[in-house]
Amino acid sequence: MNLPLRLARSRATGRLSARSQQAWNERARRMSGLVGIDVGGTFTDLYHAPGDGTPPRILKVPSTPDDPSRGLIEALDAAGIAPDGVAAILHGTTIATNAVIERRGAHMALVTTRGFRDVLELGRRDRPQMYGLSGNHRPLVPRDRRWEVTERLSHKGEVLVPLDDAEVAALAEVLKRQNVEAVAVSLLHAYANPAHEQRVRAILLEACPDWHVVTSTQVVREYYEFERTSTAVVQGYLQPLIGRYARRLGERLGEWGFGADILVMQSNGGLVPVAQLADRAASIVRSGPAAGVMAAARIASAAGFRHVITGDMGGTSFDVAVVLDGSPDVAETTNLDFRMPLRVPMIDVHTIGAGGGSIAHVNRGGMLEVGPRSAGSMPGPVAYGQGGTEPTVTDANIVLARINPDRPIGRGHGLQLELARDSMRRIGDRLGLGVEQTAEAVLAVINQRMAGRMRLLSIERGLDPRDFALVAFGGAGPLHGAALIREVGVQTMLVPPHPGVLCAMGCVIAELRHDLSQTLEKGLEAMDAGDVAAILAAQAAEGRERILTGGIAVDGIAVEHTADMAYRGQIHTVRVPIEPGWPADRIGAAFREVYGAKYGRPLDVPGRIVNLRTSVAGLRAPATGTAADIGEAWHPVEAARRPVHFGGWVETRVYDRAALGPGAAFDGPAIVEHVDTTTVIEPGMRARVDAWNNLLVECA
């Protein structure tokens, strides 16, 4: 490892950044507005914090999948934002996710150690689902574009078979004939010694400087050859496309008149400057959901909730995540698709197929089931009148008058209540239930599935679900949240001020962030504290360098170190916070404490460090608002009344969310209509607006 060189480079860029810090300070005096834009598959959401003390503005416009940057500009125009009043545009995007799912990435090759080109296709012996043996798998790089080079390293990084430069040069000529745009290089045990990978990369780039060449250790310096190879391939597959997108986005925003900072949300919940976006292409997969969790975590933390479960319910899915002490859970590996792991730290968002579009049906045993099949956006719910005939969860909410059929979200015209009732009647007849009873049953079944997932998430962490608050958001989250907290036994549901655009807001409040890791795989008895400290220092330096060279000024840099540890023989690791310079016994004690807290009691077996990790955050000035002074609680005036079905028709007060400010308090049953969603407060529950303008709904 060439540590001294890296440290030297980092010092040099430190000087550079001092200058850009000055420039930024200057700019910040003139412009303080921040715009978060989350481009989803259906809608582009915008959150604008003007920064002059006026309240934030939000907006939803249809996405433009052919060129997502066009929809982004349209959103900015529609919001009437002036380019020179904005200090930064912060952006979440599904472009990477969609490119993988729709297989629209680069025509690329993979280079591996001789004998191992099929690692990518074989995976680790699995199948798509537990029951049913059908289904197939298409790797991102097909077998005829996977090539082997003669070389081999031991697990300690010793060269067993040297690399043959001439062979690699000859391979470059073959790859030219295959017209590849990108090449991933993944050699066995390269995490222990990246020299061969770097040499292959240099030879390939010499042969064709236009290629995007990604080495596996550039992306993840850990063992597990399949997971590392797959991650490098995803990076190579996305890099050209994301690079083009970053360029086009910069150009379009430039034409719009914007010359300040553009940052993009990563799946670890941190931001990356658009200039570095291509190099982090694999890290922006599923960035939208991550932004939503970040925002929910921040809001809940400010509102005084320690542990929260975040529930984002949209049209087709329910995304749940756990936040402990303000920090979202992070997953080391996420499967983008069957046999396509991505080993980069991502906010751990669990998805089940439960959304407004989930279809209700009666099964062969005569029992009611809801989802996971969804009516999607076409034909959508029956009430949309687009040809759907099978009742959905949204239809149930319409039949029960929880959704106002005359004021649907994101639709120009009203909803067809009678169609929804007819569809409900058809399955009700088979169950021996009336129309409203059937709709209530549909909600009971879907709510139970979502509540079950919430319970399992907390139980998996050894925690009681009652220790949590629920942050409900997304188009359908606040409609169902009250039932979920009742079902799970959670005391409070928090509905943030703009639940329909929370992901866009999450972009605005996030920090810059880079995660680095390296496999050590050593027993504590053999560990050298100096080696560990050197690796951690090098990781911190690299993260710092990435932040300082990104062209974005930061208020400060925060560095955290952890070690993935296990007992000898175990495969499963736990993440232990450590500090550079700690001796083995100190690290061992920290490991036993973490293990004990998670699994009950430590074991009398030698401990082992598997990976060392460093996360480096570039801190930005906080963008959240300030707490209002709440004096006396006050009773808001309802906007309307209408009968809503809660076990029977109940005359229910309907409030306009915009008219509710801090201190407002009222009892359920009630409906709160937001610009972007509807909140249901069940009979017996109480609601109030807190100092941060969150709507809190509590079980009595």
Place this chain on the structure above:
Amino acid sequence: MDPVTLAVMRGALEQIADEMDLHLIHAAISPIISETNDCAHGIFHPDNGETVAQGRYGLPVFLANMQFTTQNVLAEARRSGGFRPGDIWMLNDPYFGGTHVQDMQLVAPVFIEGELFALLASTGHLMDVGGSVPGGWAPRAEEIHQEGVLVPPIKLYDGGRLNAEVLRMFTANVRLPEQITGDLAAMANVFSVGQRGLETLVARYDAATVRACMDEMIRRSETEMKSYIREIPKGRYVFEDHFDNDGIVDAPMTMRLALSVSEDHLEFDFTGTSPASRGPMNLSRNTAISSCYVALKHVFPEVPVNGGAFRPTEFRIPEGSILAAEYPTAVGGYLEIVGRLIDVIFGALAQAIPERVPAAPFGTTGVITASGMHPELRSYFVGVFPYPGGYGATRGSDGLVHGNTPQSMANFMSIEMSEHRFPIRFEHFSLREDSGGPGTRRGGCGSSYRLRALSDVTVSVLGDRVDHCPFGIAGGESAAPNRVEFGTGGESWIPPLRSKYERAQLHDGDWVAAASPGGGGYGDPLEREIELIEEDLNLGYISPETATTRYGAVAIEIDRLGDRRVYRVDEEQTAQRREALRNAREGDGAAVPAARKDAMPHVR
């Protein structure tokens, strides 16, 4: 029965079973439970022991045998005065219900308002229960005692009091006493999760309603199961397949099934299946029945896991056969029998509903165990490498490459991690070309790897499917057979029993190589689209020879890239060649081309 309550109650009971699964996966010490979910949990009816709900995180192999084991414990408890609150029974006796001696099952009663309300069960795979081989995969075991300590149904807890003497006796006979004690404690703790869940339900509804829902759920599942059975054309479907040998005696063994489908009833008749083997290739009766449900669930994934689904079925399992292991036969090779049993059910159903059934998967669990003393780490190691292989094709798609066995979800170990832990080096790890059975839809390819020892390593192999290949259906052909090869002292050799070998001593530089079978093909290979054949050729999934002889394709080399040839399949010449092949077939009067016919199972 109120349909809303029923739907919600079903979800709630399944949720309790799921929570029990996750609780153990979280709390277990041994990685085989925490990493590969080798466990299962369920809620059972207090009167007859039928499954009410089973957790969805546990392994398929436990699908129905938990019910049978629980039913046996119920009978045993009744003989000894019935259950008392705080009792926890424990057993691993395969003849009494279990799978193999490594799987320990705990059964506990739930009392509500002083009455027996339900039974709960927890099964977990313990890393070691004694016996002649660490971990328990002993290919030459001839009786159960070589596989580990046998635990009959006994009370681990009696009225809430731990039977500490029994625990001491048991753990004194296992290799990892601390780990095993911890796992048993974790399993016993799971029952409080189940008990609490049921108490909450009773508090919310009332005992009578919950009980009525349990009965109704079982009835509804029976209705559901029958509706699937009605989709299978009535008739008697016979299928037969074979094992290489039993690990001791070099003679093939037969698995024979006559599946009778009536209006809404299935009868599985295994008459004609080989008598019990001398080696460990035996299966307990209950696990045989359980495996039938695993196969059905792979064909009808929506079927609920519940006693009602098991009702419209009947089994004829000959006494003294490999499917009705009796004391003291060894059962360590049980996964091979489970695999073949699933295969013959696919083979029989393929005659009735070929559109819903996959061709045979690779069909061998084929565990390779490498063990010894690590020269650098100075500690004893055991590495277990379960076989991957190809899946059979279905009407809709080619078979999957490199799947796990239908009864398991366990993964293959990382190569890099293995080289850190064991003194071995992988020389290659590749897709096995030409191993998928030809067909309109091609069987998935198996894989091959070679492990070189870097010091003294003892290797045992317990597999099958060398002499009898995974079969194709609906005109599809068989896959390539399994192949195990050793290289010691500069000589390479095939084990005398081909797929089984106990304790080969490897020294520095010696090696073992494995090539797993693919899956069978679906439909006539002469019907496969020529673009797909061209792709298979250029991806190296099939050889030019196979393209010509099995698929009737005429491939022309059009380019070379490095050391690889690039082919184009000529449409016109292929049509001519296929025509000729079809005419030749008619001339022979054979429905299936000649190659590999010897390796095909016999269809009657």
